[in-house]
Amino acid sequence: MTNLWYELVEDGNRFKHEIVERLKNYKHGTGHKADCKCPGDYKLKGFRRCPRKTVMPGGDKEEFRIRMVECSDCGQKFSLLPSFIPREKHFSIDIIGSVLRSIVLFGQSLNGAFESFEMCGRRLKSRQTLLNWLRWAGTFHPATLLERCGAQCQGYFQEDEGFEKEPGLRTYTVVMADPKTQLIWHMDYVDHVDEKNLCTSFEDFLQRINFNVKGITKDKWKPSTNALKSVFYKVWIGFCHLHYLRKLNKALASYQTETKCPWKQVNELYRKIKKILETATHAGV
Ligand SMILES: [Zn+2]
Numbered sequence: 001m002t003n004l005w006y007e008l009v010e011d012g013n014r015f016k017h018e019i020v021e022r023l024k025n026y027k028h029g030t031g032h033k034a035d036c037k038c039p040g041d042y043k044l045k046g047f048r049r050c051p052r053k054t055v056m057p058g059g060d061k062e063e064f065r066i067r068m069v070e071c072s073d074c075g076q077k078f079s080l081l082p083s084f085i086p087r088e089k090h091f092s093i094d095i096i097g098s099v100l101r102s103i104v105l106f107g108q109s110l111n112g113a114f115e116s117f118e119m120c121g122r123r124l125k126s127r128q129t130l131l132n133w134l135r136w137a138g139t140f141h142p143a144t145l146l147e148r149c150g151a152q153c154q155g156y157f158q159e160d161e162g163f164e165k166e167p168g169l170r171t172y173t174v175v176m177a178d179p180k181t182q183l184i185w186h187m188d189y190v191d192h193v194d195e196k197n198l199c200t201s202f203e204d205f206l207q208r209i210n211f212n213v214k215g216i217t218k219d220k221w222k223p224s225t226n227a228l229k230s231v232f233y234k235v236w237i238g239f240c241h242l243h244y245l246r247k248l249n250k251a252l253a254s255y256q257t258e259t260k261c262p263w264k265q266v267n268e269l270y271r272k273i274k275k276i277l278e279t280a281t282h283a284g285v
Pocket of ligand 1: 032036037038071072073074075076
């Protein structure tokens with residue numbers, strides 16, 4: 001991996017063709033300011049004065065020369081980094097990634113992660129570094145990451161909001177997931193689930209994707225339906241069967257109380273409606 005980078009970065013022509021000219025095809029984050037509307041025409045502008053010194057797996061510090069480019073539109077100069085060197089970090093992405101995985105996916109404690117970090121050949125200065133990395137990983141919007149990975153989406157989502165309660169904090173999360181791939185494309189904290197707050201959240205999501213949102217299944221919460229309709233052009237909204245069936249159960253129970261009809265009849269009704277829903281779904285998809 002690093003050998004490939006050494007070869008590439010020293011060869012100006014190859015770097016121009018293989019990296020700089022292809023940047024416009026990707027929604028890739030660079031050091032370039034986000035609001036520049038240029039189509040992605042950048043000129044090579046030599047090297048960064050100091051090479052980057054990064055700790056690589058195994059614990060050795062390696063030096064990497066970094067090329068600079070200049071935007072032909074706004075004139076800003078910025079550096080282009082290889083994917084294994086995260087911006088403003090001393091450690092390579094593989095090291096940071098494996099530590100964060102052990103904490104977030106496998107439930108390792110901060111102390112455990114701090115102590116076992118030595119296995120990569122270096123000690124961390126303090127536990128605060130681990131917290132900084134965690135916060136840094138969380139600053140990326142899921143759609144930004146998925147777009148960069150080249151993940152595909154047909155534009156159909158399941159949307160829902162959930163109440164979160166943490167010490168001293170009452171808030172909601174709003175989530176949009178692709179039911180086919182199970183990928184979470186949008187996840188956000190909002191203070192209220194009213195139409196205005198949800199609109200802001202969905203607009204933020206819309207900015208980060210380059211496909212159309214065609215359809216969304218959700219519960220009957222009116223403010224989110226309105227927000228989705230106003231943010232996503234001509235979107236199809238379907239009401240989720242799971243939410244519907246839960247409500248149906250309650251409605252049938254009160255129906256039974258009112259009419260005093262036998263429970264057998266109520267169960268029969270539930271079964272029939274569920275069958276209709278299933279048949280309609282299979283026919284529709
Ligand atoms: Zn620019």
